[in-house]
Amino acid sequence: MGQTEAQKRAKAKYDAKTYDMIATKAKKGEIEKCKEYAQKLEITPSKFAMKAMLYCIEHKITFDNKEN
Numbered sequence: 001m002g003q004t005e006a007q008k009r010a011k012a013k014y015d016a017k018t019y020d021m022i023a024t025k026a027k028k029g030e031i032e033k034c035k036e037y038a039q040k041l042e043i044t045p046s047k048f049a050m051k052a053m054l055y056c057i058e059h060k061i062t063f064d065n066k067e068n
Helices: 005-018 028-041 045-058
Strands: none
Touching (some): 028 045
16 A cells, blocks of 8 residues: 555655765776675665764774875
């Protein structure tokens, strides 16, 4: 059974208040490597990217080279 139009509007309003987006540009080979790894973990590439970023933040992992 599908959602009613009111439910769809309510979800869209909730999502707009609750979520935001981060995007990146990377070489195709790097993207494919990440997609394949996320698939092995049985999560989406987006979830993998978010978890990896949060892990780095929580463990104070930094990168010396600003371009990599």
